[in-house]
Amino acid sequence: MTQILMPALSPTMEEGKLAKWHVKEGDAVKAGDILAEIETDKATMEFEAIDEGRIAKILVPEGAEGVKVNAPIAELTQDGETAKPAPTQTKTIPSPLVGEGAPQARKGGNGHAVPAAPAAANLEDPAIPEGTEYINMTVRDALRDAMAEEMRRDPSVFLMGEEVAQYQGAYKVSQGLLEEFGPERVIDTPITEQGFAGVGVGAAFGGLRPIVEFMTWNFAMQAIDQIINSAAKTLYMSGGQMGCPIVFRGPNGPAARVAAQHSQDFASWYAHVPGMKVVSPYFAADAKGLLKAAIRDGNPVIFLENEIVYGRTFPVPKLDDFVLPIGKARVIREGAHVTLVAHSISVGLIMEAADILAKEGIEAELIDLRSIRPLDTDTIIESVKKTNRIVTVEQGWPVCSIGSEIAAAVVDAAFDYLDAPPLRIAGKDVPMPYAANLEKLALPTIDDIVAAAKAVLYRQ
Amino acid sequence: MARAEATAAANEAAPGPREAKRTMDGASTERQKKFYRDMLTIRRFEEKAGQLYGMGLIGGFCHLYIGQEAVVVGMQGALGQGDQVVTTYRDHGHMLACGMDPGGVMAELTGRITGYSRGKGGSMHMFSREKNFFGGHGIVGANVPIGTGLAFSNRYTKNGAVCLTYFGDGAANQGQVFESFNMAELWKLPVIYVIENNQYAMGTAVVRSTSETHLYKRGAAHNIPGEAVDGMDVEAVFEAGKKAILWAREGKGPYILEMKTYRYRGHSMSDPAKYRTREEVQEVREKHDPIDTFGARLVKQGVVKEDDLKAMEREIRAAINRAAEFASESPEPPPEDLYTDVLK
Ligand SMILES: Cc1ncc(C[n+]2csc(CCOP(=O)(O)OP(=O)(O)O)c2C)c(N)n1
Ligand SMILES: [Mg+2]
Numbered sequence: 149m150t151q152i153l154m155p156a157l158s159p160t161m162e163e164g165k166l167a168k169w170h171v172k173e174g175d176a177v178k179a180g181d182i183l184a185e186i187e188t189d190k191a192t193m194e195f196e197a198i199d200e201g202r203i204a205k206i207l208v209p210e211g212a213e214g215v216k217v218n219a220p221i222a223e224l225t226q227d228g229e230t231a232k233p234a235p236t237q238t239k240t241i242p243s244p245l246v247g248e249g250a251p252q253a254r255k256g257g258n259g260h261a262v263p264a265a266p267a268a269a270n271l272e273d274p275a276i277p278e279g280t281e282y283i284n285m286t287v288r289d290a291l292r293d294a295m296a297e298e299m300r301r302d303p304s305v306f307l308m309g310e311e312v313a314q315y316q317g318a319y320k321v322s323q324g325l326l327e328e329f330g331p332e333r334v335i336d337t338p339i340t341e342q343g344f345a346g347v348g349v350g351a352a353f354g355g356l357r358p359i360v361e362f363m364t365w366n367f368a369m370q371a372i373d374q375i376i377n378s379a380a381k382t383l384y385m386s387g388g389q390m391g392c393p394i395v396f397r398g399p400n401g402p403a404a405r406v407a408a409q410h411s412q413d414f415a416s417w418y419a420h421v422p423g424m425k426v427v428s429p430y431f432a433a434d435a436k437g438l439l440k441a442a443i444r445d446g447n448p449v450i451f452l453e454n455e456i457v458y459g460r461t462f463p464v465p466k467l468d469d470f471v472l473p474i475g476k477a478r479v480i481r482e483g484a485h486v487t488l489v490a491h492s493i494s495v496g497l498i499m500e501a502a503d504i505l506a507k508e509g510i511e512a513e514l515i516d517l518r519s520i521r522p523l524d525t526d527t528i529i530e531s532v533k534k535t536n537r538i539v540t541v542e543q544g545w546p547v548c549s550i551g552s553e554i555a556a557a558v559v560d561a562a563f564d565y566l567d568a569p570p571l572r573i574a575g576k577d578v579p580m581p582y583a584a585n586l587e588k589l590a591l592p593t594i595d596d597i598v599a600a601a602k603a604v605l606y607r608q
Numbered sequence: 609m610a611r612a613e614a615t616a617a618a619n620e621a622a623p624g625p626r627e628a629k630r631t632m633d634g635a636s637t638e639r640q641k642k643f644y645r646d647m648l649t650i651r652r653f654e655e656k657a658g659q660l661y662g663m664g665l666i667g668g669f670c671h672l673y674i675g676q677e678a679v680v681v682g683m684q685g686a687l688g689q690g691d692q693v694v695t696t697y698r699d700h701g702h703m704l705a706c707g708m709d710p711g712g713v714m715a716e717l718t719g720r721i722t723g724y725s726r727g728k729g730g731s732m733h734m735f736s737r738e739k740n741f742f743g744g745h746g747i748v749g750a751n752v753p754i755g756t757g758l759a760f761s762n763r764y765t766k767n768g769a770v771c772l773t774y775f776g777d778g779a780a781n782q783g784q785v786f787e788s789f790n791m792a793e794l795w796k797l798p799v800i801y802v803i804e805n806n807q808y809a810m811g812t813a814v815v816r817s818t819s820e821t822h823l824y825k826r827g828a829a830h831n832i833p834g835e836a837v838d839g840m841d842v843e844a845v846f847e848a849g850k851k852a853i854l855w856a857r858e859g860k861g862p863y864i865l866e867m868k869t870y871r872y873r874g875h876s877m878s879d880p881a882k883y884r885t886r887e888e889v890q891e892v893r894e895k896h897d898p899i900d901t902f903g904a905r906l907v908k909q910g911v912v913k914e915d916d917l918k919a920m921e922r923e924i925r926a927a928i929n930r931a932a933e934f935a936s937e938s939p940e941p942p943p944e945d946l947y948t949d950v951l952k
Contacts, residue, residue, distance in 0.1 A: 155662030158878035159669070179655075180872070180893060182886070191880040198655055217664055315811035315883065338781035338817040339748050339809055367747065370782070405667030405719075407730040409746035578950050582730030583719035584667060585940045 149204065151220040152183065155195055159404045160456065161188045165213045166221060170194075175203045183222070189459055190320060201226035276470075282463035290432035290464055291321050291397075291453065294439035295359060297469070299329055302357060305443055308335040308344060309361030309398075318363045319399060319458055345371035345396070349378045352394040357443060362398035365414045365452065372417075379448040380423030395442045397451035400428070401492060401543045402591060404456065408579035411587075413544035415491065418450040419520045419553070425474050426521040428452040430495035432462040434518050437472030445474065452520075454493045477524035479531065483511030486601045487531040489554060490541040491517040494592065498541055501597035512601060520550060525557040532558050536567040537604040541597055546574035568604040573597055637911050643685060643842045644906060645920055647677040647899045650701040652928045653710055654873075657700065657717055657731075661877050665936060666717045670731045673701035675872040678898035679804055680705045682845025683772060683865075686853050690767065694742040694755040695774040697732035698804075698871075702774065706739040710928060714935035722938040726945060748809075749782025751775060752801070756788040759799035759862070770798045770856045778809020780823050786830075789862070793830045796861040800852045801827075803864065804839065806871040811883040824866035832862050839867030840896045870896070 154164065165187040171177055178200040186195050201224040208221040215221065285293075299305045306329075311318045313326040313336040326334040337344040341362065348358040362368040368375065379392045401413040418426045425447055429435045435453070442449035464470075480495070481502055488498040495516045502512040513531050517524065532538050538558055540551035551572035558570050576590045602608065654672040661670050673680070676698075684705040687693075695702045703713050708724065716723025716734050724734045732746040742758060745751040755773025762769045779785065780803055792799050803823045807814055814821050824834035833855070837848040845867065852863035870892045874881045906912045 153663065156664045156877075157662075159667060161878075180890075188878070190878060193874075193878075193880045194886075198659055311811055314816075318810070336812060336816060338812075339778045340781050340783060342783050370747070370749070370784075403668075405730065406669055407728070407733055407746070409733065410669070576946060578946055581728040581941075581946065582668070582716075582725070582733070583721075583727035583941050583945075585943070586719075586728065586946050589943055589946050 150199065150201065150224045150226060152222040152224055154208070154215045154217050154219045154221050155186070156217040157186060157188045157193045157195070158190050159406070160190075160459070161217060163214050163216045164188045166208050166210060166215050167192055169206060169210045171203050173203050173206055177201060177203060177224070197224075199224065199226060276465050276467070281466040283466050284461050285432055285464050286459055286461050287432045287435050287453070288319070288321055288323075288458040290436040290462075291439055291458075292323055292325065294436045295322070295443070296325060296328065298440055298443040299325070299333060302443075304355065305357045305359065306333040306335065306351075307359045307361060308337050308348065310337055310339055310363045312336060312361050317361070319455055321453075321458065322361065341367050341370035342374060345374040346378060348394055348396075349374055349382075349392055352379070352392045352448075353382070353390060357393050357395075359395045359397060359443060362396065364403070364410060364455070365398055365400040366410050366412055368396065368398070368414070375418075375424075375448070375450070376421055380421050383447070384423060391446050392448050393446045395439070395445075395449045395451055397439070397442075398453060399455040399458070400452035401454050402575070402580055402587075405582065405584065405587060406580075407582040411580035413492075413542065413575065414450075415452055415520050415542065416544050416549050416553075418452075419523070419550060420548075421521075424448040424450055424521070425519070426450045426452065427474055427519050428491045429518050430454075430457065430490075430492055430516055432460075433464045433470070434472060434478075434516070436464055437470045438474060438518065440469075440471045441474050444471070449474070452492065457493050457496075460496075472518075475519045475522040475524060477515050477517045477519065477527040479513060479527065480516050481512070481514040483513035483535065485511045485513075485535055486537040486539060486604055487513045487515060487528070487535045488539050488541065488597065488601065489515045489517060489528060489551075491520060491550070492543070494541045494543060497592065497594055497597060501594045501601065504594065504598050505601055510601060510605065510607075517550075523550075523553065523557070525554070525561065528554060529558060529561045532562045533565045536565050537601075538566075539571045539573060539597065539600045539604060541573045541592055543575050543591060546572060546577055549574050568606065571600045571604050573600055639685060640843075640902075640906055640911050641920075643681050643846070644899070644902055644912075644917070645924070646681045646684075646705055647842060647902065648920065649710070649924050649928070650677045650681070650704050651899055652924050653704060653714070653931070654700060656928050656932050657714065658873070658877070660714075660718065660932060660935070666731065667719065668730055669697065669876045670717065671698040671876050672873045673698055673871070675892065675898070676804060676806055676839065676867075676869045677701060678842040678845055678902070679802070679839045679867045679869050680774070682842040683774075683800075683802060683849045685842075685846045686849030687770070687772060688853075690740065690769045691853075692740045692742055692755075692758045692762075692769060692771040693774070694751050694758060694771065695744065696748070696751055696776060696779065697744065697746050698776070699732065699734065699744045703734060703736070703739075703741055703744075706736065706741045708734075708736050708739050708741060710931035711934040714931040715938050718935040718938070719940065720935060720938035721941045721945075722934065726949075727941040728945070728949070749775070749779045749784050752779065752782070752785045753788045755801075756792050756797060756799055756862075759792065759797035759856075760795065762798050763795065768857065770800060770853050772800050772802055774802045774804060776809060777803060777805040777807065777814050777823060778812065778817065780805075780826060781817060785826075789827055789830045789832055789864075792862040793827070793832050796859060798856040798859070799862045800849075800856055801832075801862060801864045803866045804869055805866055806869045808871070808875070808883065810875045810879070811881075813883065822866070824864055827862070827864045832864055834864035834866065836866045836868060839869030840892075840898045840901070842898060842902055 555570040758771040
């Protein structure tokens with residue numbers, strides 16, 4: 149007798165819905181037969197039998213939601229020598245991703261452990277009229293809506309990249325766009341990053357407004373010559389005649405357990421380059437308002453998203469045309485004792501750290517950078533003049549980091565206000581390791597941030 | 609230097625360590641059995657990896673090789689000692705075929721200290737200097753210039769070795785592949801480009817990404833000979849591999865082999881595979897499975913009996929279960945390892 153366990157079907161899945169059984173009790177199955185359909189946080193997947201045998205008992209009924217990974221869902225009896233149950237199959241081993249030790253902020257997808265959005269924090273953007281209704285949506289949907297709205301508004305906007313059309317996006321960000329806009333405007337490319345980035349630049353020179361999706365920013369390193377040498381520098385080199393209104397976007401930063409070549413934050417790489425803008429939002433409303441702004445911008449805009457954040461849900465103002473200015477940070481929580489600055493997924497970390505600090509009587513002021521270039525140093529410096537202490541947080545490497553830049557700016561403009569040297573929390577200075585325990589050690593944690601905040605306050 | 613021992617003689621039959629008999633018939637029988645055993649080992653290993661992924665023991669991306677076993681087993685059979693191999697992230701089969709230990713590969717998949725990369729590389733990034741396996745590369749197309757560079761080093765040192773560079777139909781479109789072809793032919797580098805055309809790059813069928821779908825013709829503009837091979841037939845792969853390797857070893861330059869093959873599973877574990885029908889997959893599985901068809905051929909030829917295949921199956925399952933246990937029970941790397949091996 150072998151137990152069939154609820155499978156983990158994606159790197160971020162913790163539980164899922166047992167959408168449909170394809171077999172019933174008493175059915176004989178062989179390897180490769182579909183047993184069931186399972187809905188994960190990303191998609192509905194068919195789940196196949198690995199061994200042959202007979203379904204003795206179905207333990208979880210069709211339609212059951214929230215079935216935990218590794219929970220037994222059926223029992224299989226086996227006969228015949230080749231179908232011996234594998235000993236490990238009956239053991240339930242907690243997933244390294246979902247065990248107690250899993251860092252909270254790396255949970256995504258289904259909403260829990262996601263920091264509660266605005267209420268307490270001052271999240272209202274000044275541009276939003278009083279009384280505007282908010283709807284909850286995922287960052288993924290907010291990005292999709294931004295693209296759809298801009299494509300409806302301007303026929304020169306089009307989307308291209310790997311798997312953006314028929315597959316609906318490798319991370320499902322472009323879901324439904326092919327259907328609405330057709331294959332002329334939602335274009336699947338071959339795996340040729342340098343080539344299609346260059347084609348995008350040429351199309352922008354030709355008067356179109358391309359959105360170029362990189363499946364992840366890791367693969368844009370194939371295309372970085374076109375991004376920097378062709379897109380970013382041409383306006384300058386042409387004495388202002390040419391322009392390159394293009395958005396390069398996709399998931400950036402460490403993902404879960406995909407190791408060094410697929411887990412890297414490029415914020416500081418692109419922030420270094422004059423001639424482009426770099427945006428890296430955390431909240432859904434910012435994702436939407438800033439992506440719309442990026443598409444309308446006359447310059448190349450690097451739009452850095454985050455795979456783990458795609459599934460998080462936040463309120464988005466219900467407005468016909470919600471566009472945010474690129475280059476403005478936002479104070480998302482006010483506090484008098486220490487300034488914590490972050491962007492993208494790290495914003496979730498500083499929010500959690502602030503809650504912990506508050507319990508110890510430390511009021512942190514939180515700044516979500518939203519835009520990396522231009523960097524809103526005014527907002528940061530204003531805050532530091534009030535709190536006299538600053539901690540920066542990011543996932544990228546520490547050397548020549550966003551934090552380094554902020555520390556320099558603060559020392560420049562507010563040296564006399566500082567009561568402690570600025571502290572920088574960053575990813576460790578190593579390629580991302582694969583092993584679950586090492587990966588955890590390589591990334592900033594809430595504890596690191598709490599400790600740093602106390603350190604700049606000279607509390608133990 | 610072991611690599612210097614690679615000679616044209618290696619093309620003859622690439623005698624494996626298990627091959628005892630010296631007569632031509634005996635040798636080919638032993639080889640056939642080894643092909644079957646190696647393909648089945650890969651199949652069972654991959655199924656087990658899929659299971660461990662489902663249990664949360666393997667994280668991130670995990671690309672299974674199920675369906676494509678004949679390609680790597682046939683090619684490795686044609687390779688000589690000292691020859692090199694470099695491939696993509698779909699690399700578990702290649703490592704096993706290079707003679708790497710299933711326990712060490714599985715332990716890397718589970719991120720343990722006993723894995724080939726001490727837990728730091730994972731499924732996509734594994735290496736064995738001892739077995740001349742140069743990775744395991746996560747960036748599509750990037751391993752092609754690397755394989756070309758290994759061949760460059762072979763020609764430079766005149767060690768007589770050939771480099772097998774495996775990549776997918778999707779990777780074949782990357783610019784650096786064309787750049788590599790040009791240099792390889794220009795400098796007559798001993799490299800075999802093995803294009804594993806499994807008909808899809810994630811969800812994109814070859815016809816949707818590629819203007820000339822006969823990928824073996826890709827070298828024509830550079831004067832590189834190319835050939836399409838039934839990649840579901842291990843013996844056809846072996847014959848084509850021998851010929852191509854001999855060509856490269858004799859200093860005639862690169863060779864392209866387009867292996868027509870098929871992957872049964874999703875691109876990686878989280879692929880819902882909506883871009884093809886289940887019938888399409890079933891059809892290949894039932895009619896062209898590289899292991900089943902080859903097993904039936906061996907029985908028909910009287911090389912083995914059904915019972916022999918069953919015995920082999922039992923033995924392999926036991927070995928793979930041992931590998932899985934090893935991989936589940938080995939410890940994670942110690943925290944200090946975070947900072948090791950960044951620089952020499
Ligand atoms: C430069 C780059 N772009 C995109 C990806 C994401 N990606 C990984 S595998 C893959 C499909 C490759 O297909 P193919 O070359 O046919 O190989 P197969 O997976 O079929 O073995 C893609 C798009 C990547 N890893 N690297
Ligand atoms: Mg392919």
